[in-house]
Amino acid sequence: MTSLSRRVAIGCVMHETNSFNHRATRLEDFDTRYLLYGDDIWQLGDTNTEIAGFMDEAEAHEWALKPLLAAACAPSGPLAEKDWLSLCTELFMRLHAAMPVDAVLLGLHGAMVVEGEHDPEAVLLEGIRRIVGEQVPVVATLDMHANVSERMVDTSDGMITYRTYPHIDQRDTGRRAGQLVAKLLTGEHFSSVLRQPPILDTAAHGRTSPPGPMNDLLAEAEALEGQADVANVSLQIGFPWADVPFAGPSVIVTGRVRARCEAIADQFVEKFLALTDTVEMEFPDAQQAIHDALQAQGQGPVILADFADNPSGGAYGDSPMLLRAMVEARVRHAVFATLCDPDSVEQAVALGIGGRSRFMLGGKEAPHLTPPLEVDAEVICVSAGRFICEGPMWTGTQQSLGPSVRLRVGHEDGIDVIVTTLAVAVTDRNLLRLFDVEPADRQLLVLKSRNHCRAAFGPLASSYQLVDAGGIASMRLSALPYHYLRRPIWPLDPDVVHQ
Ligand SMILES: [Zn+2]
Numbered sequence: 060m061t062s063l064s065r066r067v068a069i070g071c072v073m074h075e076t077n078s079f080n081h082r083a084t085r086l087e088d089f090d091t092r093y094l095l096y097g098d099d100i101w102q103l104g105d106t107n108t109e110i111a112g113f114m115d116e117a118e119a120h121e122w123a124l125k126p127l128l129a130a131a132c133a134p135s136g137p138l139a140e141k142d143w144l145s146l147c148t149e150l151f152m153r154l155h156a157a158m159p160v161d162a163v164l165l166g167l168h169g170a171m172v173v174e175g176e177h178d179p180e181a182v183l184l185e186g187i188r189r190i191v192g193e194q195v196p197v198v199a200t201l202d203m204h205a206n207v208s209e210r211m212v213d214t215s216d217g218m219i220t221y222r223t224y225p226h227i228d229q230r231d232t233g234r235r236a237g238q239l240v241a242k243l244l245t246g247e248h249f250s251s252v253l254r255q256p257p258i259l260d261t262a263a264h265g266r267t268s269p270p271g272p273m274n275d276l277l278a279e280a281e282a283l284e285g286q287a288d289v290a291n292v293s294l295q296i297g298f299p300w301a302d303v304p305f306a307g308p309s310v311i312v313t314g315r316v317r318a319r320c321e322a323i324a325d326q327f328v329e330k331f332l333a334l335t336d337t338v339e340m341e342f343p344d345a346q347q348a349i350h351d352a353l354q355a356q357g358q359g360p361v362i363l364a365d366f367a368d369n370p371s372g373g374a375y376g377d378s379p380m381l382l383r384a385m386v387e388a389r390v391r392h393a394v395f396a397t398l399c400d401p402d403s404v405e406q407a408v409a410l411g412i413g414g415r416s417r418f419m420l421g422g423k424e425a426p427h428l429t430p431p432l433e434v435d436a437e438v439i440c441v442s443a444g445r446f447i448c449e450g451p452m453w454t455g456t457q458q459s460l461g462p463s464v465r466l467r468v469g470h471e472d473g474i475d476v477i478v479t480t481l482a483v484a485v486t487d488r489n490l491l492r493l494f495d496v497e498p499a500d501r502q503l504l505v506l507k508s509r510n511h512c513r514a515a516f517g518p519l520a521s522s523y524q525l526v527d528a529g530g531i532a533s534m535r536l537s538a539l540p541y542h543y544l545r546r547p548i549w550p551l552d553p554d555v556v557h558q
Pocket residue numbers: 202203204226
């Protein structure tokens with residue numbers, strides 16, 4: 060590093076918010092992933108995260124990095140206002156102290172909602188802009204499920220979005236953002252254009268593995284970036300469970316000539332509009348899915364994804380509906396993971412390993428939708444609930460389930476249930492190994508996830524089925540009690556697309 064090194068501030072504030080989750084998210088919930096201040100950010104250097112990607116580019120360009128903070132939380136309900144203000148204050152204070160800086164690189168999810176604030180990412184970017192001024196490049200990364208507002212695009216110099224779902228390109232996305240900053244630091248000027256079709260979802264929700272229509276769109280976006288006048292094309296699918304005016308798919312094009320950016324963005328909007336019929340809306344229910352799973356033959360476990368109660372979609376993760384169907388069908392060699400139920404964890408810990416009791420499992424947060432399951436179970440394992448991800452998603456980062464237990468329902472080769480204190484989706488095999496469960500050895504894995512668990516578990520599976528067993532991350536979007544969403548919008552107002 061030379062004395063002429065550019066000074067680049069880095070940080071991230073990432074949360075995907077399900078507005079229909081009535082539990083406020085607090086700072087302590089960031090324990091599910093990480094909340095690191097200042098130099099503690101360097102802990103992420105060897106992980107699959109945006110921060111590690113920023114660090115890679117800094118090394119390549121010999122930038123002097125100024126670490127602000129790194130905050131990432133598993134999806135959940137709106138962030139409590141007090142906790143949000145404390146995060147903002149901390150970030151702004153640290154940026155003030157780091158001034159002068161030549162650029163800012165910020166990791167965002169893009170679908171965060173705060174109590175009383177629909178567009179917190181814009182608030183964050185505007186605050187940063189006030190501190191660094193108009194001339195300093197500010198570039199942010201986004202999750203593919205970001206809901207993007209005009210304010211976010213207007214306040215930044217570019218937004219770089221994941222190109223995989225399951226998301227396995229966090230570090231690469233950080234690098235691409237760093238590369239845009241490097242171009243801007245040479246004095247290049249770009250404008251950014253945002254376009255948003257009147258739809259809530261499209262292109263198979265962005266799935267890229269196994270391949271879907273999104274793969275072709277992303278390949279086109281990437282090819283356009285090979286052209287000299289186009290700096291970046293970002294395609295967002297949006298997050299339909301955030302009740303904000305600008306929820307849904309969007310396109311951001313950054314380049315030298317505004318009219319050209321607009322033309323490109325309009326083309327992608329047309330493509331998004333043409334792909335709404337690839338959005339899956341109908342899925343088997345719990346009984347049907349278990350029935351089909353018992354008929355299935357093949358090498359490796361059958362995987363059922365309990366997506367309507369998926370904590371990765373901000374749902375409670377406490378629905379026992381599929382577990383109920385498993386118990387009724389007396390399935391064997393099966394795992395149900397995870398079920399968020401702090402009370403049952405406490406009860407099991409008090410009983411101790413080998414203890415047996417009657418449990419009221421789950422169903423506490425939305426009993427009208429997903430009532431609890433009363434069942435006899437034995438305590439098999441107790442764990443502090445911390446593990447390091449070994450799979451392709453967030454490789455090397457720690458996740459926390461809070462104190463957790465493995466219960467067994469039925470006889471020795473019956474159903475193992477992983478009960479946790481925090482609501483965390485299953486995205487890594489090491490989550491199960493914490494409880495001495497080797498996923499490949501089971502015949503049936505019922506996992507709280509949608510598409511993300513495919514990255515780690517897909518290679519093991521003989522089949523993979525999404526199940527709508529009820530919950531607040533259901534694809535029955537027309538039944539959700541939206542209040543702030545712009546209208547008309549598909550599929551709530553179907554004529555907007557199919558006229
Ligand atoms: Zn996402």
